Amino acid sequence: MLQKSFKKTTLALSLSMMAFSAVLQAADDQLILWHSYRGAEKSSLEKVVQQYNQDMAGKGVKIKPLAVPHDAYADKITAAVPRGKGPDVFIFSQDRLGGWIESGIIQSIDFFIEDETLENVDEKLVSALTYQDTIYGIPLNFKSTALIYNKKLIKTPPKTDKELITLAKKHTNKAAGQFGLAYKYNKFYFHVPIMNAFGGRVFDEKSNPVLNSKENKASLSYMMDWYENGQFLPEEPSDALITSLFNKSKAAMVISGPWFLGEVKDDIDVGIAPLPTITKTGKPMEPWLSVEGAYISTKSKYQEKAFNFIQYLTTKDVGLTMALEGGQLPANRTVYEDIRVLNNPILKGFYDQMKTATPMPNRAEMTIVWSHTPTALNKIVKKTTTIDKAMDQAQQFALKDIQVLRKSQ
């Protein structure tokens, strides 16, 4: 009798326990993660998230990834987050960071970060996600331009600009539409490596624009020397043109980023090397580094859990999955100790380039720079005005626009 009732009680107890744990299960905090990856990048991220959800099963956290088309991504974040409709965590490169911070979209994660959190991440990558001395995101991946060359045409990639010019001239035959080097020298982003090699920059320490600094001007006249005297660059370079030249083996070398490789035909043997050193200044060409970070929304109700998740994204295992399956360049440096990564010439090539690259400024005012430099560069390349005049004017316009933004109250 007693035993029976004991059994009953245990049954009832265990049943109610189960019911209770079922309730607990149902009460998982669901964190929404937005990203704009596609293809292999998307599936590798989803795999990593699934792994996390498995590891955290029963701990009250579930991550739900959502792919948002890249074109609409920034606008969606800008519109949805302030109204509390956005994600808890989102992944994007640092170029929109400043604007989003100024409009109160991204939560600073300084509070959560400990010394060891980012010990495996290059300081440079962290600084890309740092705004006004405060860290706003955890670096996941990075991208930069590098020297991409056709291994059939170029046996050893150039180490210095002199070697580059010699090689480029050797492979140029304008009559046959062949060029030694193809890159968008008339676009500011692609001119930046030379600018940095000359010690030029866009903003000074006071974050005022310095587009017309003498270093910037010197770098432009160096570029014009390639264009005018070198005669190894195609006219009016565009993405479509460069891709088609490279695919027809009519461009031996190209300066572009990982995104370019998706366009390259399979029968071309691609090599990647860091950009060469400019002999005149003794400094390497330093491309701008875009860092994809994971950010926490200021409106998220689960900021601590969100932080634990993005911290997980920087672990070595995650990095390996993203590198080997997604073809991305993880920020965690221990990933590059793995033999599978080291044997991948593409990952290795871009990782080597990262060591000399500089983070692209994340200030909101960058769009103003982007809006005034095309005119200046076009004028310079078309020689409708002097480098001095073009850059002075760009500087004057940019300064005016920035001052309008930053007026005192």
Place this chain on the structure above:
Amino acid sequence: MLRQPLSKQALFGLAVALLVSLFFSQWIASEYRQQQFAKQQIQQWSIQGQVLGPMISQHIQEKKNLQPLLVKWLETHVGIQSITVAGIKKMPGYRSKRIVAHTDIMQKSGEFQPKRYSKDTRYLYDLAKSVARHVSTNRTENTFRKAHIVSNWEEKTLQLAFPLYLKNKVSAALVLKIERPKPPKSDIQFLAYVGTGLGLLAIALLFIPQKRRYTVIAASSFFILVVGLYSISTFHRFEQQAIDSASHMLSLAQHETKDRAIAAESLLVDIYERPLGWITPELTLNQHAIQDYLARPMTQLRNFFVLIGGLSLLFLVFIASGAASRTIATLKEHRQAYSYAMPAIIGMTILVFFPFAYGIMLSFTDTNLFNESLPLSERWIGFGNYVSILGDFNVVAADGEAWSVNYQNFYWTLLFTIFWTVTNVFFSVLIGLILALALNTEGLKGKAIYRVLLILPWAIPNYITALIWKGMFHQQFGVVNQLIQLFGGNAVAWFDNVGSSFMTVLMTNVWLGFPFMMVVLLGGLQSISSDMYEAARIDGANRWQQFRYITLPSLKPTIIPAVILSVVWTFNMFNVIYLVNQGEPAGSNEILLTQAYKIGFEKYQYAYAAAYSVVIFAILFIYGIFQNKVSKATEANA
């Protein structure tokens, strides 16, 4: 019998107008008073921050114990619940984010050993961090756009964070937790004004001839009188509140400086830690400085009152003159029709009129990315944007001998847009007409195939067409230049000068535009009766005469609506400009819409872009009125 409804309507109109205008005025005035009150609270407590802050900094520098200082401060100052010295540490070395000292009124002791933050004290770290960030931002940019004194209004408390300067750098913040001050009661004086107004009018109506005109005038003048009195008394109390608060602050400051060598006038600061200048060195109130400080909110308040009063007055006249009752009668009579239209009306209101009204409101501010979060009243600048758009006539800039056009100027862009629209529409109509005439030829074989082929440019999404054309104008590899070279010409750098760059967008857009014209005109041509041509031939008219006197006049009712539509489309044809030549060179080929886009989304000057859009709207609105007249004229002709 006639007297009754007249005075009733006037009284009712007055009551509604008074209630509406006084309610909204009262509401806005109390919003302003709350805002001022919040500011004054922060200013009052800042006095303590200005005294205590430097003392703490000195203690820390001299490595003295903070305990006696903080405990004594708590004992001598009523209303403070706790004082915290919240530390932050700069990068690199993210560890050791610690609270330096913390005291609580309940214990009068507190903790004076640095300790780590916990989940519950994270807000202290966030406050301290934002103070440090704001100070450093202002210093680097050499501006005052971020508050040095950060306030956080909680349900029961107000937290104020002040920067603590150590060797001129902010490495910690002083956080005062204060019992949340009670906001001033908003009095319901407006009811008194409503009552007075109505009473006065009721008496007056007895003596006024009961003609509608006179009752409306009487009601309006009473309305103006009552609202005017209300406004004056509100302004007076507004000012009084500021002066009271300032003299309170003066006594607070005097109290704090009693035994210390600090100047009282330096203690009254705004949230950027700039002296307010309300206290003279002789320790009296500087009335001028206070009035200057109040000038901005007062002017805004006055403008609001005028606006609300004006609208209410219209309302009054609307009711008192009997127009309101007629409108209601119409609504009742056609209620079925209105209920059918309701979903559309609601949809339009939400999707069109709200954003539109918001855009117009935005255009009167100086909103940009950096000051979006400020209250509207601090961003309000009135017609400033319009003045700088329309008042800037520097289209041509002279640089010594050389003349150059300032392509960023509104008038250049406007002229360009008009030129762009006119040429585009002209060529689209011309080509469309020629092709329509050709397709209209009787007995033409394969007509259906031609028609489909000619409609294709219209059927393909226009951004795809635009990008294809952009590629065709490439200097080295574009098909256009290769054709030119085939015939022995030199390659043209299409996007390099104003004219050739314009040619590229013109060709693209005409390519996109002619199929529409062709289709419309073909329809028009087919509806012309062949009898007319037959009669003309019998009369001996040649082909040209037939075209000139039969075809063209008969096509007029078809052409004009098509042209009107096409003008609006072309005027705002964003895709072609944005994708083909990007307004190059130097922004000379920018149309108004792409320019507004650039201002808004590249330069982040949201308000300026909004004003630009309103100007575009005004232009199209005027054009709309004009075209309405023209189409009426064609209807009459047809």
